[in-house]
Amino acid sequence: MEITHQNKDNYSIVKIAGRLDTTNYQELEKALNGLLEENRINLILNCEELDYVSSSGLRVFLMFLKKVKTLNGKFIICNMQENIKEIFQISGFTSIFEIHDDLAAAEEAAK
Amino acid sequence: MKNKGIAFKLAVYIVGITVVIVGLIIWRNDTISRTLLLKNVEDNASNLTRANVNKIQGVLKSVSKITKNEAHVFEGFQITTDQLKRYIRMIVQNNEEIFGCCAAFEPYGYFEDSMYFAPYYYKTGDSIAYLNLNNDDYLYIYQDWYQIPAVMKQAVWSEPYFDEGGGNILMSTYSVPFYKNKNGKRVFNGVVTADISLEWLQKTVSDIKIFESGYAFLITQNGTVVTHPVESYVMNETIFSIAEDTDNPKLREVGRAMIRGEESFTKFRSVVTGENSYMFYYPLEEIGWSMALVFPGDELFEDLATLNRRLLMIGIGGALVLLILIVVISKRITSPLTRLASVTEKIGKGNFDTNLKVEASSREIAQLTSSIDVMLRELKNYIRNLKETTAAKEKIESELKIAHDIQQGIIPKIFPPFPERDDVDLYATLDPARDVGGDLYDFFFLDDYELCFAVGDVSGKGVPASLFMAISRTLLRAKATKGIPVNEIVKSMNLELCKGNENSMFVTFFIGLIDLKTGAIRYCNAGHNFPFILRKDCTLEALDKTHGTPLGVFEDIDYGMDEVLLDPKDSLVLYTDGVTEAMNTREELYDDIRLKELLLGYCNKCPMDITMAIVNSVKKFTGEAEQSDDITVLSLTYFMDKSIKSEGAKTMKKLIIKNNIKELDNLNVFLEKMQADWKLPQKFIMNINLVLEEMISNIIFYGYDDKEQHQIEICFQREENGLHICIMDEAREFNPMEAPDPADLEKPAEERVVGGLGIHLMKNIMDRIEYKRENERNILNLYKKI
Numbered sequence: 001m002e003i004t005h006q007n008k009d010n011y012s013i014v015k016i017a018g019r020l021d022t023t024n025y026q027e028l029e030k031a032l033n034g035l036l037e038e039n040r041i042n043l044i045l046n047c048e049e050l051d052y053v054s055s056s057g058l059r060v061f062l063m064f065l066k067k068v069k070t071l072n073g074k075f076i077i078c079n080m081q082e083n084i085k086e087i088f089q090i091s092g093f094t095s096i097f098e099i100h101d102d103l104a105a106a107e108e109a110a111k
Numbered sequence: 112m113k114n115k116g117i118a119f120k121l122a123v124y125i126v127g128i129t130v131v132i133v134g135l136i137i138w139r140n141d142t143i144s145r146t147l148l149l150k151n152v153e154d155n156a157s158n159l160t161r162a163n164v165n166k167i168q169g170v171l172k173s174v175s176k177i178t179k180n181e182a183h184v185f186e187g188f189q190i191t192t193d194q195l196k197r198y199i200r201m202i203v204q205n206n207e208e209i210f211g212c213c214a215a216f217e218p219y220g221y222f223e224d225s226m227y228f229a230p231y232y233y234k235t236g237d238s239i240a241y242l243n244l245n246n247d248d249y250l251y252i253y254q255d256w257y258q259i260p261a262v263m264k265q266a267v268w269s270e271p272y273f274d275e276g277g278g279n280i281l282m283s284t285y286s287v288p289f290y291k292n293k294n295g296k297r298v299f300n301g302v303v304t305a306d307i308s309l310e311w312l313q314k315t316v317s318d319i320k321i322f323e324s325g326y327a328f329l330i331t332q333n334g335t336v337v338t339h340p341v342e343s344y345v346m347n348e349t350i351f352s353i354a355e356d357t358d359n360p361k362l363r364e365v366g367r368a369m370i371r372g373e374e375s376f377t378k379f380r381s382v383v384t385g386e387n388s389y390m391f392y393y394p395l396e397e398i399g400w401s402m403a404l405v406f407p408g409d410e411l412f413e414d415l416a417t418l419n420r421r422l423l424m425i426g427i428g429g430a431l432v433l434l435i436l437i438v439v440i441s442k443r444i445t446s447p448l449t450r451l452a453s454v455t456e457k458i459g460k461g462n463f464d465t466n467l468k469v470e471a472s473s474r475e476i477a478q479l480t481s482s483i484d485v486m487l488r489e490l491k492n493y494i495r496n497l498k499e500t501t502a503a504k505e506k507i508e509s510e511l512k513i514a515h516d517i518q519q520g521i522i523p524k525i526f527p528p529f530p531e532r533d534d535v536d537l538y539a540t541l542d543p544a545r546d547v548g549g550d551l552y553d554f555f556f557l558d559d560y561e562l563c564f565a566v567g568d569v570s571g572k573g574v575p576a577s578l579f580m581a582i583s584r585t586l587l588r589a590k591a592t593k594g595i596p597v598n599e600i601v602k603s604m605n606l607e608l609c610k611g612n613e614n615s616m617f618v619t620f621f622i623g624l625i626d627l628k629t630g631a632i633r634y635c636n637a638g639h640n641f642p643f644i645l646r647k648d649c650t651l652e653a654l655d656k657t658h659g660t661p662l663g664v665f666e667d668i669d670y671g672m673d674e675v676l677l678d679p680k681d682s683l684v685l686y687t688d689g690v691t692e693a694m695n696t697r698e699e700l701y702d703d704i705r706l707k708e709l710l711l712g713y714c715n716k717c718p719m720d721i722t723m724a725i726v727n728s729v730k731k732f733t734g735e736a737e738q739s740d741d742i743t744v745l746s747l748t749y750f751m752d753k754s755i756k757s758e759g760a761k762t763m764k765k766l767i768i769k770n771n772i773k774e775l776d777n778l779n780v781f782l783e784k785m786q787a788d789w790k791l792p793q794k795f796i797m798n799i800n801l802v803l804e805e806m807i808s809n810i811i812f813y814g815y816d817d818k819e820q821h822q823i824e825i826c827f828q829r830e831e832n833g834l835h836i837c838i839m840d841e842a843r844e845f846n847p848m849e850a851p852d853p854a855d856l857e858k859p860a861e862e863r864v865v866g867g868l869g870i871h872l873m874k875n876i877m878d879r880i881e882y883k884r885e886n887e888r889n890i891l892n893l894y895k896k897i
Contacts, residue, residue: 019779021775021804022772022775022804022808023772023773023775023776051797052797052800052801053801054801054804054805054808054869055801055805055868055869055872056808058868059868082794083793083794083797083798086794087801087872090871090872090875090876091868091871091872
C-alpha cells in the first residue's frame with residue numbers, strides 16, 4: 001500500500017493505493033494522525049487506486065471520521081472502485097460518510 | 112563518628128587517651144603523696160604533741176613532787192608557825208611554776224584554841240602576798256581542793272577553777288593530804304596544796320603553732336576545755352557539749368578516747384574552721400588530762416593541691432597543643448584528599464577534562480593522584496575504544512540483519528510449495544542459531560515428476576557459514592539437472608566447493624531425487640545425519656548409508672548412491688544435527704532416541720505437522736538454554752493416487768498457514784494464483800480474500816491461549832457455479848454465526864462502534880455458512896456463488 005498526501009488551502013487530499021488490510025492498516029492510521037497533528041482537519045480520501053480494503057481498513061476510516069467530526073472538520077471519500085463501494089454498502093458506511101464520485105466534487109465540498 | 116573526618120577522629124582518640132593518661136598520673140601521684148604526707152604529718156604531730164605534753168608534765172611533776180615533799184615535812188617534823196610560814200613562802204618564791212602554796216589544817220589540827228588554820232602564800236605582781244584562808248568568806252574546808260583529797264586520802268589535781276577569795280585567778284590545785292599520830296592512830300590532819308596558774312598553761316599550749324589555722328587544745332579528765340583558740344569555750348564548755356552543739360559525733364568519740372587516756376591520729380572536722388582536719392591527741396598522764404593538736408586538711412595538702420593544679424595545667428596545655436598539632440597535620444593530609452574526591456566526582460559525572468593538579472602533601476597522596484591520573488587516561492581511551500567498537504558492532508549487526516534476510520530469501524518458504532500437486536506434500540523450516548546460519552534446505556522439480564530435495568549443514572556458524580551455505584545452494588541449483596545421477600551431482604558440487612576453499616570449510620549434505628510416479632528415491636549422503644522414513648503403518652526406518660565425506664573436504668572422491676522406495680502416505684524426514692544435538696540447561700542432548708519416539712507418534716500426519724512437532728519438541732526440551740546450532744527439518748509425504756490427484760488438482764486447492772499475521776501475504780499470493788488457475792472474476796476473488804482475511808486474522812489474534820506455533824488449513828473446491836471453502840484450525844471454539852452482529856448499521860457515525868465489522872461482512876458476502884466443532888478443531892464451511 002502507498003499513501004501520499006497533498007495539502008491544499010484548507011484541506012488535504014490523501015491518496016491510498018493498493019491493498020489496505022490487517023497487515024498494514026496502521027500505516028494509514030499513522031499518516032492520518034500526522035495530518036491531524038498538523039491541524040489539517042478537512043480530509044479528502046482519494047480511493048482511485050485503492051484495490052482492496054478489509055474491516056481493519058474500514059475501522060480506520062470510521063475512527064478518523066469520528067475524530068474529525070469532533071474537531072468540526074470534514075472527512076470526504078471519493079473515487080471509490082466498485083468493489084470497495086459494495087463493501088461500504090454492506091457495512092452501512094455509505095450513509096455515514098460523505099462520498100463523492102470524483103475528486104473535483106469532493107474538493108468543492110471540502111472548501 | 113563514622114561520618115566524621117580523619118582530623119576529628121584522630122583528635123578524639125589521641126587527645127582522649129592522653130587526657131586519661133595524665134588524669135591517671137595525677138590521681139596516682141595524689142594518692143601516693145597523700146599517704147606519704149599523712150604518714151609524715153602523723154609522725155610530726157606525734158612528736159610535737161609528745162614534746163609539749165612532756166614539757167607540761169615536767170612542770171606538773173615537779174609541782175607534785177615539791178608538794179608531796181612539803182606534806183612529808185609537815186607530817187614528820189614539829190615546826191613552829193613561823194617556820195611553817197617561812198617554808199611555804201620560800202616554796203612560792205623559789206618555784207616559778209607555782210602560783211601559790213597553802214597548808215590547810217583540820218579544825219583544831221594546828222592550834223588547839225583556834226579552829227581553822229590555813230596559811231597561804233601566792234604571787235601578786237613581783238611580790239608574794241600572805242593570806243590566812245580561815246576567814247568567813249572563804250571556808251577552805253568546804254573547798255574541792257580540800258574535800259576531795261581528804262575523802263580519797265590521796266593526792267589529787269583539782270579541776271580548774273577560779274579561786275574566788277583566794278588567789279583570785281584561774282588555777283588548778285594539787286592537794287596532798289598529810290596525817291598525824293593521835294593515840295597511836297594515823298589521823299588526817301589537813302592538805303598541802305600548790306596552785307598552778309592556768310594562764311601559764313594556756314600560754315604554753317597556745318604557743319604551739321601548726322600551719323596557719325592549726326591549733327592545740329587541752330581538756331580535763333571530765334572533758335572541760337582548758338585551753339582552746341575559741342576563748343568562749345574555755346572553762347565554759349566540755350568537749351561533749353561542743354560535740355552536741357556542732358553536731359559532731361566524731362568529736363564525741365574522740366573526747367571519750369581522750370578521757371580514757373588513749374592516743375591516736377585521726378581525721379575529723381574542725382570545730383573552728385569546719386574544714387576536714389587531722390587531729391593527734393595524747394594524754395597528760397600526771398594530771399589525767401589530754402592534749403590534742405589539730406592539723407587543717409587543706410593546708411596540710413596545700414602543696415599537693417598546688418602540685419596537682421600545676422600538673423593539670425600542664426596536662427591541659429599539652430592536650431591543647433596536641434589537638435592543634437593533630438588538626439593541622441590531619442588537614443594537611445586530608446585537604447588534597449578532599450580536593451581529589453571532588454575531582455573524581457567530576458570524573459564520575461563524565462567530565463574527563465577535569466584538572467587533576469592537586470598539591471600532594473605526602474608520598475601516598477602523590478601516588479593516589481598519579482593512580483587517578485592513569486585511571487582517567489585509561490578511562491578516556493576505554494570510552495573512545497568503546498564508542499568505536501560499538502559503532503562497528505552496530506554496523507556489523509545491521510549487516511548481519513541484511514545477511515539474514517538474504518539467506519532467508521534464497522531458501523523456498525512458501526508452503527505448501529506445490530499446492531496444485533496432490534502426489535507430494537512437503538514442509539521445511541530453518542531456524543538459525545545466530546542471525547545467519549550455516550544450514551540449508553532446498554527442493555525443486557527437475558521435470559514434472561522428479562523432485563529434487565536436499566538438506567545440508569555447513570561447518571561453523573555465522574557469516575562465513577552462511578556464505579558457504581549460499582554457495583552450496585547455488586551449486587546445487589546449477590548442478591542438479593534432469594538426467595544426471597544423484598551421486599554425480601554431489602561429486603561435481605564437491606569438486607567446485609574444494610576449489611579455493613582456503614578456510615577448509617565443509618558441508619554435510621543429503622540429496623534425494625524422488626520419482627513421483629513410483630515413489631522411488633535415489634539418494635546420496637555426504638556425511639549427513641541419517642534421515643528417517645516414517646511408514647504409514649507407523650514403523651520407522653533410518654536411511655543409514657553414507658556415500659562419502661562431507662563436501663569441500665577431498666577433491667577426488669567418487670560418491671555412491673542408494674535407492675529406497677516410498678509407499679503412498681509414507682513420509683521422509685530430513686534434519687540437521689541442530690535437532691539431535693540440541694542441549695538443555697542440564698547439558699543433556701536431545702539425541703535421536705527422543706526424535707524417534709516423537710516421530711512414531713506422528714505417522715500419517717502431514718509434513719507440516721511432523722516438522723512443527725519436531726521444532727516445538729526441541730524448543731521445549733532446550734527450554735531456557737541458548738540455541739547452540741541452526742535447527743533445520745524437512746518432511747516430505749508421498750501420495751501416489753495420481754488419478755485423484757490430477758483430477759483434484761483441477762478442482763481442489765489447499766493452503767496451510769501459520770498463526771502469524773504476516774502469513775496473510777502468502778494468502779494473497781495464493782489467491783492471485785488461484786484466480787488465474789480457475790479463471791475467477793477479480794471482484795469475486797477480492798471478496799473471498801476479504802472474508803478469509805477477516806476470519807483468519809480473528810483466529811490469529813484471538814484464537815490461541817499460548818504462544819506456540821499453530822497451523823490453519825484452508826481448502827478450496829471449485830464447483831461449477833461457485834466456490835466452496837473450508838477453514839480448519841485448532842484454535843479455541845468459536846462459532847461466527849453466534850457472534851453478535853453490529854445492529855447499529857443505521858446509526859450516525861458518532862454512535863457507531865469501531866469493530867465487529869468482519870463477521871458482518873462475511874455474513875453478507877458469503878451465500879452459505881456452516882460451522883462445526885470436531886476433534887477440537889473449528890471447521891467453517893463457506894460457499895459463494897460466482
